[in-house]
Amino acid sequence: MLDLAEELNRWMEQGRTFAVATVVATTGSAPRQPGAALAVDSDGAAIGSVSGGCVEGAVYELCQEALRTGRPVLERFGYSDEDAFAVGLTCGGVIDIFVTPVRASTPAAADEARADGLSDETAAPLAAALTAAASGEAAALARIIEGPDELLGRALLVRPDGSRTGGLGGHPGLDRTAAEEARALLDAGRTGTLEIGAEGARCGQPVVLLVESSVPAPRMLVFGAIDFAAALVRVGKFLGYHVTVCDARPVFATRARFPDADEIIVDWPHRYLDSQELDARAVLCVLTHDAKFDIPLLERALRLPVAYVGAMGSRRTHLDRQQRLRDVGLTEIELNRLRSPIGLDLGARTPEETALSIAAEIVANRRGGTGAPLTGAHTPIHHDPPRPVGRIGEVA
Structure with missing residues (x-):
């Protein structure tokens, strides 16, 4: 999502309602990596991409549905051998997409958000993350993409000095654990997913977080x-x-x-x-x-x-x-x-x-590419970076 920070930051400042679909994990040959996003506003305007065109139409519909219901959703898209025209990645890969409805965190917009069932608690850390990314500041945004329904989409922004905006809505121990993990990914300039077990989450069951790192340009x-x-x-x-x-x-x-x-x-x-x-x-x-x-x-x-x-x-x-x-x-x-x-x-x-x-x-x-022509080669087109033990879907 933070790859769209400049435009989404303007949308937030204008008080526009939108839904953002973010790639959270990929398997096999997938055209976009975790963190890539597509956003759709309440008027139907769209920016960004999650698949290079393969499933954009279906994800667009998911965004519109999230705007109608006010609820986040996690969806998987993959290749279908039975129907070449079915929604899926014709390149043979699999991508997981998390869709979050967002309302700008202005006072008037917050009142409208509560009336529509959208979480202004989520909007505040998202707005802070977009502002940081648009201005080139370092920050990590952690969002719950799997776990108890009442916690889905909750967000926590973590800065290099350890300061935070927002919260994940569970036990304070969840925020502390998430902040530590998010800072580790931020230090490495990485975006990825990680699982916090029931003990660390303190909410009775594990949660999966998407952590997006915004760092100054290399x-x-x-x-x-x-x-x-x-x-x-x-x-x-x-x-x-x-x-x-x-x-x-x-x-x-x-x-x-x-x-x-x-x-x-x-x-x-x-x-x-x-x-x-x-x-x-x-x-x-x-x-x-x-x-x-x-x-x-x-x-x-x-x-x-x-x-x-x-x-x-x-x-x-x-x-x-x-x-x-x-x-x-x-x-x-x-x-x-x-x-x-x-x-x-x-x-x-x-x-x-x-x-x-x-x-x-x-x-x-x-x-990790070879520099050799892809024609006639049997090597992967998209090279997966090394993945540390205990974390999944991590990318440079």
């Missing part, structure tokens, strides 16, 4: 203010990264050359990197292919717990760079983290094609 640091960097900045923004361009040469590191960048830094790359706190989602693209910049930068970058470090250059430059990095003390394990020459083999020539090859490698690295 960072892409592009070192080297060259034409290839300008193309990579555009692709990085398209993929949702917060993109920084860094170069020690002020004549090249300019807003005119990089209008799409979030930040342009004029500094020695290694010195700027030393000043940054990066998380495990960050990607570093070194396009300078100049030893006086590359070596001190990569010496630091390859020792950071970031997602990706790639460096541009020919194969001869790569071999020379590797030896220089060995000479400054990097181990073979550290050197093996370097993706160089940067990008996948697409036969790229232009800056735009090269940027695409770099972005493709970043996505493959993030999702």
Whole structure:
């Protein structure tokens, strides 16, 4: 749901009633991952997607039904061999969808909500979550998707400092347990489902929570203010990264050359990197292919717990760079983290094609893809990320 935060936040501010359908779990080949959402307002306007088109019509009807009844519902959609035209995922996957009716948390809307049977108690944490996500703040929204009927849809917003908005409606121990689990997922920047047993829930039976994490955009640091960097900045923004361009040469590191960048830094790359706190989602693209910049930068970058470090250059430059990095003390394990020459083999020539090859490698690295053609392959199209013991449906 938080992927629609900007628009849904406007709907809340306008006092509009709507229902939001959220993917809570997937099995097999499913086009959208947990957290993806479709929202429908009381006038029938719709935004978002839960399946890339396979079951949108049926989910739209579920949203309208939730608006009529004021009750949340959990529904499963899968492929039907008996009827190719039946509602289902023709790709063979299975998705679970949770639909929640929502009323904006204004005083007037709250009175109307109670009259219609919609929970204004649920609206408050949802509104806070949407506001946080729309403004780029970190927060985790936990909602009960399975459990006692009277608790379905109850929501709890948890912030990094432990403060909360809303509640799950059960014993205080349920809120405490849910908050701890939600903060753990938030720290990892993950969205997923988890089950809290009857003892932890303190309501006589287990409950299943969907926890959606809203975190600031992952960072892409592009070192080297060259034409290839300008193309990579555009692709990085398209993929949702917060993109920084860094170069020690002020004549090249300019807003005119990089209008799409979030930040342009004029500094020695290694010195700027030393000043940054990066998380495990960050990607570093070194396009300078100049030893006086590359070596001190990569010496630091390859020792950071970031997602990706790639460096541009020919194969001869790569071999020379590797030896220089060995000479400054990097181990073979550290050197093996370097993706160089940067990008996948697409036969790229232009800056735009090269940027695409770099972005493709970043996505493959993030999702566990091979980079091989899907035609004739027998590998999964959608790669499932590792799932920790005790939690299900978790995604990066």
